[in-house]
Amino acid sequence: MINITGIELKNPTILAAGIMGTTGASLVRVAKEGAGAVVTKSIGPEPKEGHKNPSMIDLGYGFLNAMGLPNPSYPDFKAELAIAKKDAGIPVIASIFGGTEEEFVNVARGLIDSKPDAFELNVSCPHALGYGASVGSNPDAVESITKAVCDAVDVPVWVKLTPNVTDIVTIGEAAQRGGADAVVAINTVKGMAIDINSGYPVLGNRFGGLSGRAVKPVALKCVYDLYTALDIPIIGVGGIYTWEDAIEMMMAGASAVQIGSAVHEGLNVFSSVASGIEEFVSKREYSDITDIIGIAHERL
Numbered sequence: 001m002i003n004i005t006g007i008e009l010k011n012p013t014i015l016a017a018g019i020m021g022t023t024g025a026s027l028v029r030v031a032k033e034g035a036g037a038v039v040t041k042s043i044g045p046e047p048k049e050g051h052k053n054p055s056m057i058d059l060g061y062g063f064l065n066a067m068g069l070p071n072p073s074y075p076d077f078k079a080e081l082a083i084a085k086k087d088a089g090i091p092v093i094a095s096i097f098g099g100t101e102e103e104f105v106n107v108a109r110g111l112i113d114s115k116p117d118a119f120e121l122n123v124s125c126p127h128a129l130g131y132g133a134s135v136g137s138n139p140d141a142v143e144s145i146t147k148a149v150c151d152a153v154d155v156p157v158w159v160k161l162t163p164n165v166t167d168i169v170t171i172g173e174a175a176q177r178g179g180a181d182a183v184v185a186i187n188t189v190k191g192m193a194i195d196i197n198s199g200y201p202v203l204g205n206r207f208g209g210l211s212g213r214a215v216k217p218v219a220l221k222c223v224y225d226l227y228t229a230l231d232i233p234i235i236g237v238g239g240i241y242t243w244e245d246a247i248e249m250m251m252a253g254a255s256a257v258q259i260g261s262a263v264h265e266g267l268n269v270f271s272s273v274a275s276g277i278e279e280f281v282s283k284r285e286y287s288d289i290t291d292i293i294g295i296a297h298e299r300l
């Protein structure tokens, strides 16, 4: 058992926000595969269809996506969240977004009756004009949105950070000042790919966010730097496929890890990462899993 922001998790693997979190049924499915907690797809104030196809491509070393925040809006997601809460048997975290402080508050208030265990504020989608990173690269906006949601709801608030900024620590500090209970790092890294036969960018939106194996070193450095600067827990996400990846992330400073892209290689990733971590901790004779958090900082 580990405790993150007052929430008990049976293991430190968490489904990252994304397409597997679109319905109550898909969240329950991931829960049954052994995840310690699940995060929903980001839910916003209005229904959104998302960007035109292709919206996701596999580059081999990672995925490039520009889904475009597709979601049914919070009134229509309440029932899905309620299903997940009833049947998942593990904590369910609602990822939410908005273009303004007021929209974030409305979405959080609108979902609170479905009893999410925490909110994850998505201030970091890399390709949503008026949403996402334009909010998440502004420390004042991150601080005031975080504070407004913390004041409006009585569950823990996690803030998901974008790596597409000059200094992620400045943004993490703003989230902490706003009262965030934890930060989640990182959302996807802005990128693009071009089809050389046609000359067109391959995504319908032309550019998108890179996830998967390619971003693990970027995520690790962000988590490492945030751990130095913050007093709140950091949840590490980016390129975690194996238990070794998860240990690395925890040694950089993560208290738990989120897994997104790796679900495309099989949902058994949660149980294999969780059991690998447990075995490593007991074989190396650490007294507790928390003993490995941030130990890379002690190796000077």
Ligand code: RRO
Binding pocket: 042, 065, 066, 067, 068, 069, 070, 122, 124, 125, 126, 187, 188, 209, 210
């Ligand atoms: O829906 C998306 O396109 C999306 C979101 Br909300 C996000 O936060 N990160 C991402 O890579 N894609």
